[in-house]
Amino acid sequence: MNEKRKNSTRSGSNFKWVGEVTPRPDGVDKVTGRARYGDDLKLPGMLHARVLRSPHAHAKIVSIDTSKASALEGVKGVVTYRDIPDHPLATPPYPPIIQDFHDLSRNVMARDKVLYDGHAVAAVAATSEAVAREAIKLIQVKYETLPHVLDPFEATLSDAPILHEYQFTEGADPDTSKPSNTFRTLSGERGNLVQGFSEADVIIEREFSSQPVHQGFIEPMACVASASEDGSVELWTSTQGHFVARGLLSKLLNLEISKLRVTASEIGGGFGAKTTIYGEPVAIRLSQKTGRPVRMTFTRSEVFRATGPAAGSRCRIKVGIKSDGTITAGDAEIWYQAGAFKGAPVGRALDTFFSPYNIKHIRAAAHDVCVNRPKVAAYRAPGAPMATWAMEAVLNEAADVIGIDPIDLRLRNAVKEGDTSLKGTKHGRIGLIEVLEATKNHAHYTAPLGRNEGRGFAVGYWLHGGGLSSASVILQDDGTVNVATGSPDIGGSRSSMRAMAAEELGIDVKLIKPIIADTGSLPYSYQTAGSRTTYATGMAVVNAARDVIDRLRALAATKWDIGVKDVRWDDGHAIPADKYEGEISPLSLKELAEVAMKMGGAIAGHSEINASGQGAAFCAQLVDVCVDPETGRVTPIRHTVIEDVGRAISPDYVEGQMQGGAVQGIGWALNEEYIYNENAQLQNTGFLDYRMPVASDVPMIDTVIVEVPNPNHPYGVRGVGEPPLVSAPAAVANAVENAIGTTMSHLPLTPPKILRAIGETIPEAAE
Amino acid sequence: MSKHFVSAIVNGDEVEFRCDSGETLLDVLRTKLYLTGTKNGCGTGDCGACTVLMNGRAINSCLVLGAECSDMSIETIEGMAVGGELHPLQQKFLDHAALQCGVCTPGILNMAKALLKENSNPSETEVRFGLAGNLCRCTGYDKIVRAVMDAAAEMRARRT
Numbered sequence: 001m002n003e004k005r006k007n008s009t010r011s012g013s014n015f016k017w018v019g020e021v022t023p024r025p026d027g028v029d030k031v032t033g034r035a036r037y038g039d040d041l042k043l044p045g046m047l048h049a050r051v052l053r054s055p056h057a058h059a060k061i062v063s064i065d066t067s068k069a070s071a072l073e074g075v076k077g078v079v080t081y082r083d084i085p086d087h088p089l090a091t092p093p094y095p096p097i098i099q100d101f102h103d104l105s106r107n108v109m110a111r112d113k114v115l116y117d118g119h120a121v122a123a124v125a126a127t128s129e130a131v132a133r134e135a136i137k138l139i140q141v142k143y144e145t146l147p148h149v150l151d152p153f154e155a156t157l158s159d160a161p162i163l164h165e166y167q168f169t170e171g172a173d174p175d176t177s178k179p180s181n182t183f184r185t186l187s188g189e190r191g192n193l194v195q196g197f198s199e200a201d202v203i204i205e206r207e208f209s210s211q212p213v214h215q216g217f218i219e220p221m222a223c224v225a226s227a228s229e230d231g232s233v234e235l236w237t238s239t240q241g242h243f244v245a246r247g248l249l250s251k252l253l254n255l256e257i258s259k260l261r262v263t264a265s266e267i268g269g270g271f272g273a274k275t276t277i278y279g280e281p282v283a284i285r286l287s288q289k290t291g292r293p294v295r296m297t298f299t300r301s302e303v304f305r306a307t308g309p310a311a312g313s314r315c316r317i318k319v320g321i322k323s324d325g326t327i328t329a330g331d332a333e334i335w336y337q338a339g340a341f342k343g344a345p346v347g348r349a350l351d352t353f354f355s356p357y358n359i360k361h362i363r364a365a366a367h368d369v370c371v372n373r374p375k376v377a378a379y380r381a382p383g384a385p386m387a388t389w390a391m392e393a394v395l396n397e398a399a400d401v402i403g404i405d406p407i408d409l410r411l412r413n414a415v416k417e418g419d420t421s422l423k424g425t426k427h428g429r430i431g432l433i434e435v436l437e438a439t440k441n442h443a444h445y446t447a448p449l450g451r452n453e454g455r456g457f458a459v460g461y462w463l464h465g466g467g468l469s470s471a472s473v474i475l476q477d478d479g480t481v482n483v484a485t486g487s488p489d490i491g492g493s494r495s496s497m498r499a500m501a502a503e504e505l506g507i508d509v510k511l512i513k514p515i516i517a518d519t520g521s522l523p524y525s526y527q528t529a530g531s532r533t534t535y536a537t538g539m540a541v542v543n544a545a546r547d548v549i550d551r552l553r554a555l556a557a558t559k560w561d562i563g564v565k566d567v568r569w570d571d572g573h574a575i576p577a578d579k580y581e582g583e584i585s586p587l588s589l590k591e592l593a594e595v596a597m598k599m600g601g602a603i604a605g606h607s608e609i610n611a612s613g614q615g616a617a618f619c620a621q622l623v624d625v626c627v628d629p630e631t632g633r634v635t636p637i638r639h640t641v642i643e644d645v646g647r648a649i650s651p652d653y654v655e656g657q658m659q660g661g662a663v664q665g666i667g668w669a670l671n672e673e674y675i676y677n678e679n680a681q682l683q684n685t686g687f688l689d690y691r692m693p694v695a696s697d698v699p700m701i702d703t704v705i706v707e708v709p710n711p712n713h714p715y716g717v718r719g720v721g722e723p724p725l726v727s728a729p730a731a732v733a734n735a736v737e738n739a740i741g742t743t744m745s746h747l748p749l750t751p752p753k754i755l756r757a758i759g760e761t762i763p764e765a766a767e
Numbered sequence: 768m769s770k771h772f773v774s775a776i777v778n779g780d781e782v783e784f785r786c787d788s789g790e791t792l793l794d795v796l797r798t799k800l801y802l803t804g805t806k807n808g809c810g811t812g813d814c815g816a817c818t819v820l821m822n823g824r825a826i827n828s829c830l831v832l833g834a835e836c837s838d839m840s841i842e843t844i845e846g847m848a849v850g851g852e853l854h855p856l857q858q859k860f861l862d863h864a865a866l867q868c869g870v871c872t873p874g875i876l877n878m879a880k881a882l883l884k885e886n887s888n889p890s891e892t893e894v895r896f897g898l899a900g901n902l903c904r905c906t907g908y909d910k911i912v913r914a915v916m917d918a919a920a921e922m923r924a925r926r927t
């Protein structure tokens with residue numbers, strides 16, 4: 001792997017810890033089984049909850065009779081929608097991930113209607129899981145089934161079954177005459193499309209579709225709620241954002257924020273899905289009703305049926321290009337399945353289509369459409385991969401048609417500093433050109449291909465997240481340090497927080513223990529999502545460490561009886577100004593820690609910020625696949641991810657993010673999809689049938705870390721996690737197209753689809 | 768429901784427990800013996816997060832009944848490090864950053880341990896197929912495969 005890093009275009013630095021590989025602070029606990037995840041907390045007297053879920057995709061709830069379940073020995077409490085407070089429809093709802101409490105209340109527990117197979121209808125808490133399972137079978141629900149709709153485009157047609165009688169399309173031209181499944185259409189336009197297309201020598205127009213895919217984290221949703229008679233509640237949960245969970249729960253359940261203390265357990269993957277709440281409110285209500293701690297852990301099948309997934313899509317796109325490769329115009333429209341409640345990532349789709357390129361005349365529209373499927377949740381770069389796939393597929397086709405190298409085509413149109421995206425983001429220093437050049441210069445790009453093999457290429461854009469973060473850096477009296485943040489650590493962020501604090505303080509990383517503080521111990525922080533943590537929370541850590549340094553300088557100044565201006569901080573020491581040389585000797589952080597306890601009191605630094613300036617990042621991928629012409633099976637055989645991360649604080653975990661995102665993209669492109677029967681019941685609710693890539697499906701994933709430092713971050717960080725998934729499905733699909741010589745426009749590219757595309761007759765069993 | 772009374776060896780210690788006919792070894796480990804290092808990712812034998820060794824063989828503990836464990840020797844992740852020293856596989860997983868969220872890690876470590884027992888010098892392909900029953904959604908497997916091969920090399924070197 002060190003070999004590989006030499007390949008990277010990482011800028012040299014004078015940092016001691018930033019950019020170095022250091023032992024991960026939570027590593028030993030995770031290889032020894034000591035780390036505690038959502039389902040690993042056992043409390044005395046704890047009850048076990050199970051949820052009864054709808055077998056219907058769309059039905060009125062006529063009645064719910066829980067009396068038999070309540071009477072079962074060992075059952076301590078039952079809840080239905082009557083126990084979950086209702087909320088009025090909010091206008092406008094709360095962006096960016098829309099959380100309308102009217103919807104949230106109904107998604108947590110179906111109220112008047114069930115809207116998807118798997119929708120929660122009732123829940124019980126019992127002395128054992130077995131009893132709870134037995135009890136939910138005794139709950140009698142009378143349904144009156146209604147027609148359903150699954151496809152986002154069909155859901156917009158006038159004869160489609162309507163999910164919400166109260167929903168009217170918002171947007172540019174709102175239609176309030178009749179209810180609609182389209183919650184809103186976002187659109188943006190600049191320039192003049194007619195002119196743009198008239199300037200083009202080649203116009204390519206295509207349609208695409210994709211199925212919902214699940215985030216596929218290995219740890220199911222799990223929490224333990226413990227409510228006290230005094231009105232306070234403690235919640236232990238596997239979440240990407242315990243402050244956000246607290247905010248949602250307190251508002252949903254009418255709890256006082258300060259009395260709801262949420263602790264983030266170790267989290268076994270989330271990829272966006274754990275940015276919101278699922279079983280938590282039900283567990284809290286069951287705990288309040290029973291007076292006992294309640295554990296709520298979803299089964300894998302519940303995870304598939306009722307959490308996530310990422311939106312399925314329909315898309316059409318039209319792009320005009322001159323024969324010299326200049327893109328003159330782009331026009332795109334996408335329909336995203338929001339699932340049962342509004343909130344598909346339409347804003348991101350809009351921002352994604354054309355953002356890597358400087359195109360004069362563009363228009364994009366994205367529809368947020370409700371269908372009878374589980375409500376979508378964020379999935380790594382929500383909204384971006386499918387929009388990127390459409391644009392990149394068309395550009396690759398255009399490059400073929402006009403006979404230009406696909407990377408040169410991108411280079412000709414690449415956005416750079418000073419350009420503005422459709423949404424109006426004016427780019428600062430960004431690294432698209434560096435990424436494209438590193439891709440072009442990579443040996444993979446020109447390596448020979450064998451029979452039945454093809455190569456794909458795509459580049460993706462992601463505007464990273466910033467936002468609210470807080471951190472405390474606490475100096476202990478023995479000179480060791482705790483760094484506390486409010487950002488759950490999904491993939492090694494504690495390493496990066498520690499490295500940045502060590503760099504600032506000038507001490508060994510070994511002296512620093514980073515922790516994730518609960519919601520009672522730190523001010524508000526957003527979720528670990530949108531690739532924001534190392535950027536925003538990292539910035540808070542740097543600020544808090546600098547706060548500590550300021551206090552230590554002041555302490556040294558007091559002790560030495562000199563002005564604080566005459567004390568500087570260098571390499572872990574307070575150092576008096578030159579004029580005191582020989583008179584006063586420097587004091588180390590450890591010495592000062594001791595002094596502090598005798599003088600002004602303990603030392604800590606704090607920071608609460610609303611970070612901005614994170615900027616855009618780009619990730620390119622090269623993928624080789626081999627297509628078996630007899631079976632239609634696609635095997636990825638070589639894969640390179642090239643990404644500008646600004647600066648890699650923990651390079652090994654940065655590589656890991658790039659590799660993980662790439663393989664999720666392979667799954668999205670080739671295998672993964674939600675499959676429904678004619679009654680709109682989900683058919684593949686387990687990992688056997690929802691087939692994610694396993695170790696033998698994929699090759700090594702090479703990484704090239706490009707570092708074009710972000711001037712707005714003290715260490716140049718941009719972020720890393722999202723962009724690898726943005727361009728992966730597009731690159732994989734393009735490789736398949738290249739191998740079989742025809743365009744492919746409907747994901748996933750399963751063997752039957754491949755066989756059909758190459759004109760083979762398909763054995764019936766494969767269909 | 769009558770309970771089964773079972774005595775078994777877990778990580779070298781004699782243990783006794785009572786369980787229902789339907790309770791799996793995974794349930795027993797996690798809820799009766801409080802060994803929560805063994806993870807439940809699916810409960811249906813599809814993810815490998817619950818992999819433990821039973822008489823030296825890797826099994827999905829969610830597919831084995833507690834009642835079947837009489838006199839069996841079970842090794843879980845909690846028993847992998849001995850006397851405060853990490854197993855080479857554990858150390859190499861840390862050195863290679865072969866985990867992100869870490870929830871798949873206990874199962875993968877146990878599976879790899881069994882694999883290396885059978886084949887002390889596996890090829891990349893053999894490692895990939897050996898671990899094909901263990902899902903990891905975070906890492907893309909690259910660093911896991913490298914860590915296992917490096918651990919194998921280290922274990923071979925230690926033996927000679």
Ligand code: FES
Pocket residue numbers: 806807808809810811812813814815816817818827828829830
């Ligand atoms: S929990 Fe046993 S295989 Fe998934």
Ligand code: FES
Pocket residue numbers: 218268269865866867868869870871872902903904905906
């Ligand atoms: S490290 Fe998260 S599933 Fe493997």
